[in-house]
Amino acid sequence: MSKGRIKIRPYQDTDFPRLCEIHDRARKDELALANLEKAFIPLIIAAKRENLFGYQIAVAEYDQQIAGFVAFTKEELAWLYVDTNLSGRGIGSKLVAYALQFLSRDAEIEVLKGNLPALRLYEKFGFKVKKRLSGVMPGNEQFHVTVNIMQR
Numbered sequence: 001m002s003k004g005r006i007k008i009r010p011y012q013d014t015d016f017p018r019l020c021e022i023h024d025r026a027r028k029d030e031l032a033l034a035n036l037e038k039a040f041i042p043l044i045i046a047a048k049r050e051n052l053f054g055y056q057i058a059v060a061e062y063d064q065q066i067a068g069f070v071a072f073t074k075e076e077l078a079w080l081y082v083d084t085n086l087s088g089r090g091i092g093s094k095l096v097a098y099a100l101q102f103l104s105r106d107a108e109i110e111v112l113k114g115n116l117p118a119l120r121l122y123e124k125f126g127f128k129v130k131k132r133l134s135g136v137m138p139g140n141e142q143f144h145v146t147v148n149i150m151q152r
């Protein structure tokens with residue numbers, strides 16, 4: 001599976017249904033790692049609650065199919081999801097590398113406690129856990145979460 005088959009491009013409105021599919025499957029896995037399965041909210045709702053479209057969004061295509069997406073500002077890498085059927089093919093790494101071009105040196109990433117795959121991915125790019133915070137889950141405030149705040 002060659003990493004050369006991955007192309008990063010700007011988000012288009014027509015991408016949203018596929019982003020929903022990718023997010024919803026991957027988010028369930030992410031929440032399971034933190035024992036928060038009941039906190040799942042589909043992207044069709046979470047996108048509005050958590051202001052997805054207030055971020056710059058890029059999508060990864062793998063063999064000309066949308067395979068993942070990243071959303072960020074200069075200060076924060078806020079969303080990163082890859083099609084769970086395509087894990088391990090470098091798609092997440094390509095998306096992080098793309099976003100790093102736009103992030104400030106002190107940009108932050110929040111990673112749910114228990115999400116070791118995400119921690120390892122960001123560590124490959126020089127991010128380290130700087131602190132842990134506990135509080136309510138943004139967009140689903142009835143759930144208590146602990147997050148690792150990572151910075152380079």
